[in-house]
Amino acid sequence: MSAVVIDGVWKFYGDFPALRDIQLAADPGACLALIGRNGAGKTTLLRIVAGFSRPGRGKIKIFGTEPREAETRRKMGFIGHGISVYDELSAFENLKLFGKLYGLSDPRKSALEWLERTGLERVRDGLVREFSRGMRQRLAVARAFLHEPSLLLLDEPFTALDDRAIAVLQRLLREALAAGKTIVMSTHQLREALELASHVALLNRGHVAFHGPCTPEMVADPGYVYARYGES
DSSP states (O other), rough: OSSSEEEEEEEEEEEEEEEEEEEEEETTHHHEEEEEEETSSSHHHHHHHHSSSSEEEEEEEEEOOTTTTHHEEEEEEOSSSSOSOOSSSBBBHHHHHHHTTOSOOOHHHHHHHHHTTTOOGTTTTHHHHSSSHHHHHHHHHHHHTOOOOEEEESSSSTTOHHHHHHHHHHHHHHHHHHTOOOEEEESSSSHHTTTOOOOEEETTTTTEEEEEOOOHHHHOOTTTHHHHHHOO
């Protein structure tokens, strides 16, 4: 069974088709990088896959189920443009709260583990509003990974990250792929994304201009896909 199936998805804003008959899939253990210029439809598509938005036409299946089902949501971790943590709680309180919301058997233990894995154990009791942006970003990464999701959806995950946060995220994503988890990411940071990607989809004005395995040529030259397949 595919981890993600995007079957004939359209999205309209008024009469304008932001997505046009998108057909994509990702198997368990795959990393699909969605690339394209601003306005190509990457974020729109990712939000539909995550269940935050509904398609105008077509269907999304996550491990065979609908994205908006409660059990499906527990299988997903999302990192988006917002940090998505609570400023007036400590780092530990944030993760413990999210652990309870995800129904983890031991939220305290999971919170402490992910604080350590993201290098935040020394500031576990500090209020998030006092954190640097890089520390807040690492806490958002911990929140996304906390419940051991089978599918990670990442919207521009490397944008504006500091070097330490990039290193933490890349390490965790490699570990997730090695464990058979699936990743779908939209990104402009081609070099970082292509080092992880097993497959690439180039979106252009709402349609798929290219979809295929990530090749050594793409990794060596991040602009290769644009140069080879163009944007008509």
